[in-house]
Structure formats: structure tokens, C-alpha cells
Amino acid sequence: MIVSPLNKLVCPLCAKPLVAEPSRLVCGAGHSFDKSRNGHVNLLPVQNKRSLSPGDSKQMVQWRHAFLAGGYYDAIAEKINDLVSKQLTTRSSLESYTVIDGGCGEGYYLTELATHLRRLSLATEVLICGLDISKWAVQAAAKRDKSIQWIVASNKSIPVNRASTDLILCAFGFHCYDSFADTLKSGGVLILVDTYEDHLIEMRKLLYPTIKPFQPASNDGAIEAGFSLSHSERLTVKRDLPRADIERLLGMTPHMHRAPKEGIEKVTSLEHLTLTIDVSFRVFVKD
Template sequence: MPLLPLTHLLCPIDQSELQQDGNTWRCQNNHCFDIAKQGHVNLLPVQNKKSLDPGDSKEMIAARRDFLNSGAYQPLAQALASTIETLAQGNHQLAILDAGCGEGYYLNSVCESLLAQDIALTATGLDISKWAVRSCKIRNPQLNGLVASNRQIPLPDQSQDILLCTFGFPVYSEFKRVLKPGGHIVMADPGPEHLIELRSAIYETVRRNPPTDVSAALDANWQLSHSQAVQFTTEPLTAAQFEQLLVMTPHLYRASREGRDRVAKLQDIAVTGDVLIRVISHLGN
């Protein structure tokens, strides 16, 4: 079964419906957004950009793509796919949004498993980085790609069944707005032991922080319905993979020069993955 194209988008400037007109999406007030050569749409208005090239850079996205393509995080991709497969049970069609999709590795893997269940799927990757969305479209041209912010998701109210937020920046009010009654937010966040080998090389003192608190997302209608720690050990990583790992994580900016030098000497060491998957579900129907 093929992936389906998006049919409804909102103008990021006035929130009116956009209509597709050839290679452009246009609203009633004549705000226009061109479809890129790779097929994604940039819906980040210039006035909402904090920098000319917001989000992950071309180099960060390439590092992430190469690292993930090696299969090092496959246990996490599998766990996410099986969590979402369970949520999707009984559905014949489904709209899924990856809010902060990066270069699309997790979304694509989730889609592969859902398509094998014979579900008609509209899958959308959204990221503030144009390089991320472009890379996501190259990974799988059938995924819908939106350059936009989680603070203002250009999709209609109650249009999505499942929203994935992997190592991302959740904006729960927006997430809840775009989800249908009975919808689910699937979060993946680092646990205390995540990449402990990398962090031990970078920092003098390593903090084992608990995963981010999701209690701000919970209320009478939205409850934590599933929580699962995914723990795994990668194959021994090459020096190039340690470099990719450093570039794709926030540690690149936090590391001192000495810390980065220590990472540059790492190789043939396996690293620990420790990720908490949580599902926050809407109780209504």
C-alpha cells in the first residue's frame, strides 16, 4: 500500500487553508509557499525565523543520517515501530506526524512496519531544519515533508492520529491541537545511561539525569498510557562513528575543546543506548 499525500495545510501567517496550485500552496490572502524540488514545502515564514538557517545544519543532518544508517540505533527504531503498531491496531487508515523528524530514519521505519499491516498511511515529517526535511524526502520521497516549527504546526486541528517526538522539543498545546480525539503522543527521550561512554569522555563529571518530565502534558483528558525503557548496546563504534555521534547530539556545543579531543581518540568501543518511550493518550473518542 502506498503512502498518501497531505491534502490539508494551514497558512503559517494567517492560519487559513492553503490550496495546492501547481508547485505552490496558496491561501486566500495570497500567501504563497513553493514546493521544493525534493517535494517538501517550506512553511516557515521569514519573520518567524530566528536565524537564516534554523535548526540542525547540513553537516549535522549528514552525520545523523550516516550514523543511523549504520543500524546502531535499530533497537530503538524497532521499539518505536512496535509501540506504534500496537496503537494502530484495528485502524485501516492513519495519519502520523513526526514533529522534529530529523532525516526521517525513525518515521520511515515506523511507516515500513505500518504498511506491512495494510494500513493506508499519511505520514508527515516536520522539522525546523530544511536540511532535515530535504534528507527525509530523499530517504523516502513518499513521506510528506514540512519545514516548520513545533510551535506552529501548519496542519488542521484534529487531523492526526499519532504524533512522534523523538529526542525533540515538545510543544504539548500544539501536539494536542493537531491530534484527533483518541490520538497519541509518542515520546522518546534519553534515559540516565544514554551514551554514557561518549559523555564520560566529554565531561569531567557525568550527570545521570532522569528522563524529561512529561507531567506538564497530563491532565483529565490526556494520560500516560505506556512507558518502556529501551536499553541496548551498539556494536563497537569506529572513530568516524564517534565523530558522527558527537556532531548529531547537543554534546558538540557543550563539550570543551579537551572533551572533543578525547572523543576524537575513541574507537572500537560499544556505546549504551538508554531511551525511555512514553505514550500520552487522549481518553476521548
């Protein structure tokens, strides 16, 4: 199997096809987007930003990169690999298969997937793109794997042709169902990975005086956008964290900014913590 960068992007301003030149992407209307030294491209127009630097900060990205390097979320990556592989093996006669990671962060899950796919003995060429609204996340991701097209963009407006994508992965990202449906082919697959009831429960009990009742992610938005639920499952594992990785985990999550000072002090004073990793996987098919 060949893993290649997705090369069928469209201009975020006029939706015309983007043509790759040595140092930039340009459309027929003359809109130009420079390639970075690492090959990623910013396709998030200024008018689509809610702040000067939307998404995760540079520090959050660094914390997440260091934490994930510890292997604590490997089981999540392995399940994603398994779910995508099953989709590919049922379509092994296709010449190409397009995968987009919407909300790729610093690229951990997508690079793990690309490495896994290279081991499969299929003739299909897999065209891969990772996008995130955080420029810091995409800069970090672009250093991981050059066989992936990394772009700064939003799930609300994915800069590819309509009905051109076979599979969208959204792991802990924002669910933009209409945009996902617009981007996927008929019969295309959407894989959502979300936190579940007991995710990081030990840390959350230390951070907050009370824990809000858990509300599972609803399928209604996906169904209204034209998807059918094909499969769902839950993954729960335990992980032991030393102090340094406790601090990194806290720093990479919204809890760092939401939790009261007393709770943060409790967590950051720990030398060791056993945590529950609890996530859900839902696989939808576009009708």
C-alpha cells in the first residue's frame, strides 16, 4: 500500500482547484497560499478566524506531543487503525482511497494510522490529509510525516471538492456534520472518537468539587445530516502516570483553564496517579 499526500485541495476563498507549485498553491482566480518549510499550508482565511490564533496554543501542543509520546493513548490509536483498516480491506479493489483527519492536532493519530497502513498488503493508494484550526498544531504535525498533506483549516469548511472523500476521522474534535456530509462520497465513512463517562475520572474528581452528570454524545446531528450509525463501541483502560506526565496531561486539556485553583494544586502536587482512559468510537455511513 502506498500512502500519499492528498493533492486535490480547493481554494478556501473561491472553491476553485488549487495547483501545486514549488513554493505555493495557487488557484485559477489567482489566490495564492505559501507552503511552509515543512510543507504544510494555511488555508484558513482571516475572515473565518474567531481570534488571531484560534485553537490550541503552542504550549498546549507541546504538552500534548510530550504526553502522547509516553504511549498512554496507544490503545486509542490501535483501535482507530483497526476501524480504518476494516473499511479499506472491504474496498481493496479501489485504486485510491481518501482519508481526512478533521481536527488532527499535532498529528499523533494520523501518523500512527499512516504507519499502520503501510504494513497492509493492499494495492490501494491512500491519499491522506490532516487539518486543524491551530497553526501551532499543524506546524508540529508537519514535522512528523511528509507523506501526509497537513493544512490549517476548519472542520466547518473543509477545503476539498464536494463528495470527494472516502473517510473522515474526527478524534476529540468538533463535529461539523453538514460539512462532513458535504465532503464525503455517498457511502463514505465518518469515524468519531469522543471521551466517555469515566475518562480521566480520577483527575476530574480531584480538580472539581462536584462532577457534572455525564451526557453521552448524541447521534441526532449525524442522522439529521444524512448519516446512519453502523457501529459503536467503548474502550476503557487504566494507565499509570508519573508527575511530569500528570502535569502535561492537565496542560493539554481544557481543565487547566476551567478547574478551580485548589483543584489544580491538588493534581500538580501528585507524584503518581492511576487514570482511567474511557472513550467511545462511532462509525457512521453517509446515506
